[in-house]
Amino acid sequence: MPDPWYVLSGIAVSAAVTWALRAAPFAMLAPLRHSALMAHIGERMPVGMMVILAVYTLRDTDPVVAASAGPAVLALAITIGLHLWRGSMTLSIFAGTAAYVLATSVIAA
Amino acid sequence: MQVMEMDTANREPTGVREEIAAGWRAVLPACVAVIPLGLALGVLVVHSGLAWWWAPVLGAIVFAGTMEFLLVGLLAAAAPLAQIAVSTLLVNFRHVFYAISFPLHRVRGAGWKAYSTFALTDEAYALTVTPESAEWSRARILSIQGFFHLAWVVCVAVGAGVGSMIPPEVVGLEFAVTALFVVLGLEAYKVRRSLPIPALALACAILAALVSGENMLLIAMGMFAAALVCSYFFAAWRSRRA
Numbered sequence: 038m039p040d041p042w043y044v045l046s047g048i049a050v051s052a053a054v055t056w057a058l059r060a061a062p063f064a065m066l067a068p069l070r071h072s073a074l075m076a077h078i079g080e081r082m083p084v085g086m087m088v089i090l091a092v093y094t095l096r097d098t099d100p101v102v103a104a105s106a107g108p109a110v111l112a113l114a115i116t117i118g119l120h121l122w123r124g125s126m127t128l129s130i131f132a133g134t135a136a137y138v139l140a141t142s143v144i145a146a
Numbered sequence: 147m148q149v150m151e152m153d154t155a156n157r158e159p160t161g162v163r164e165e166i167a168a169g170w171r172a173v174l175p176a177c178v179a180v181i182p183l184g185l186a187l188g189v190l191v192v193h194s195g196l197a198w199w200w201a202p203v204l205g206a207i208v209f210a211g212t213m214e215f216l217l218v219g220l221l222a223a224a225a226p227l228a229q230i231a232v233s234t235l236l237v238n239f240r241h242v243f244y245a246i247s248f249p250l251h252r253v254r255g256a257g258w259k260a261y262s263t264f265a266l267t268d269e270a271y272a273l274t275v276t277p278e279s280a281e282w283s284r285a286r287i288l289s290i291q292g293f294f295h296l297a298w299v300v301c302v303a304v305g306a307g308v309g310s311m312i313p314p315e316v317v318g319l320e321f322a323v324t325a326l327f328v329v330l331g332l333e334a335y336k337v338r339r340s341l342p343i344p345a346l347a348l349a350c351a352i353l354a355a356l357v358s359g360e361n362m363l364l365i366a367m368g369m370f371a372a373a374l375v376c377s378y379f380f381a382a383w384r385s386r387r388a
Contacts, residue, residue, distance in 0.1 A: 039195070039196065039221060039222065039224060043221075043224065044196065044200060044221050046227055047217065047220065047221050047225075047227060047230050048203065048204055048207050048208060048217070048221075049207070050227050050230050050231050050234070051208050051210075051213060051217050051230055051231070051234045052207045052208045052209075054231050054234040054235050054238065055208060055209070055210045055213065055234055055238050055241070056263065056264050058235070058238050058239065058241045058242055059238075059241045059244065059245075059263045059264065059266040060260075060263035060264070061242075062241075062242045062243075062244075062245030063245045063250055063263065073378075073382075074375070074378050075242070075243070077374070077377075077378040077381075078371070078374050078375065078378065079240065079242070079243045080337070080338065081338070081343050081374055081377075082239060082240060082371075082374065083240055083330075083334040083337075084331055084334035084335050084337070084338070084343055084344050084347070085343055085344060085346065085347030085350075085370050085374075086236065086237060086240075086347070086367065086370075087327045087328070087330045087331030087334055088327075088331050088344045088347040088348050088351060089347050089350065089351045089354075089363070089366045089367055089370060090212075090216065090237070090327040090363075091324055091327040091328050091331060092348065092351035092352065092355065092362075092366070093216075093351065093362060093363050093366070094219070094320070094321075094323050094324040094327060095324055096355055096359050096362060108318065109321075109324075112321055112324075112325070113324075113328065116324075116325045116328050116329065117328060117332065120328075120329050120332050121332070126179075126329050126333075127179075127182045129325065129328075129329050130182070130183075130186070130322060130325040130326055130329055131182065133321065133324075133325040133328075134186075134318075134319065134321045134322040134325050137318045137321035137325075138316060138317070138318040138319055138321065140318070141317050141318035142315060142316055142317050142318060145315075145317050146315065
């Protein structure tokens with residue numbers, strides 16, 4: 038189990054950065070509002086960040102080992118397919134995760 | 147309707163109870179929508195080897211859903227604090243833009259303003275993005291944020307309780323985080339419906355993973371942000387030449 042002081046420092050650092058990002062712009066609102074560069078980045082950043090984060094969470098998946106990549110490919114297909122079809126976040130996440138848990142638990146057993 | 151709205155906003159000290167009730171009604175759908183995510187986060191905390199009570203502590207102090215999921219993984223892997231800071235900066239960078247429309251001028255008092263900016267989540271932004279929110283009372287805005295905060299902490303704590311009852315033979319629950327990012331990515335894609343941007347991000351992610359599995363998040367996000375800045379200046383240069 039990780040050292041509680043380390044966990045607490047990690048939480049504090051993340052909270053401080055989050056709060057700074059939320060509060061600071063109110064102090065310098067005027068220049069931000071008119072920055073075309075910020076608008077350009079702000080519009081394109083979220084989708085890219087989510088792609089990078091999704092790949093990051095799969096970094097331990099070995100693409101050439103079927104037992105490792107198989108459940109991931111199956112669960113991704115279910116999540117994306119369901120989301121494009123029904124558009125319900127809860128349903129897509131729940132069904133994708135259930136498929137992954139089922140496949141990996143059966144393979145591990 | 148609009149006249150009534152303005153009226154209650156201007157008589158702030160009197161109708162505080164009604165304003166809190168109005169805030170509760172506004173935020174209720176968001177509280178319901180966030181239940182599965184909160185439960186999933188609680189389960190994840192327990193399954194990452196952290197004590198269950200870290201779940202409500204994390205939910206109360208960080209209060210940024212996507213980042214909390216990522217943070218659990220970083221903490222479980224004992225990532226350096228600098229990496230946690232930079233990851234938070236990049237993942238939560240979007241919050242910088244919420245200041246443009248959030249009605250903070252309606253929240254008077256330094257302490258209340260501090261809480262209001264602290265609790266400026268994606269959901270709080272989404273619920274106050276309408277033009278009439280510029281006339282809302284402090285009580286209504288803060289009750290929207292406070293009830294959402296409370297609901298999140300309760301869901302995360304319950305999730306941690308449920309998570310400790312799941313037998314260890316059940317593996318792979320961490321895929322919920324992957325699914326969350328994929329779904330949020332699809333939602334973000336709908337804003338522009340342009341493929342080059344997510345394709346660029348995917349290339350950055352794969353390249354970074356090949357360079358260093360441990361530091362891939364920083365490398366990929368850094369490359370992606372740099373590429374966006376370059377694309378802005380390239381577009382500006384091209385439009386000036388045209």
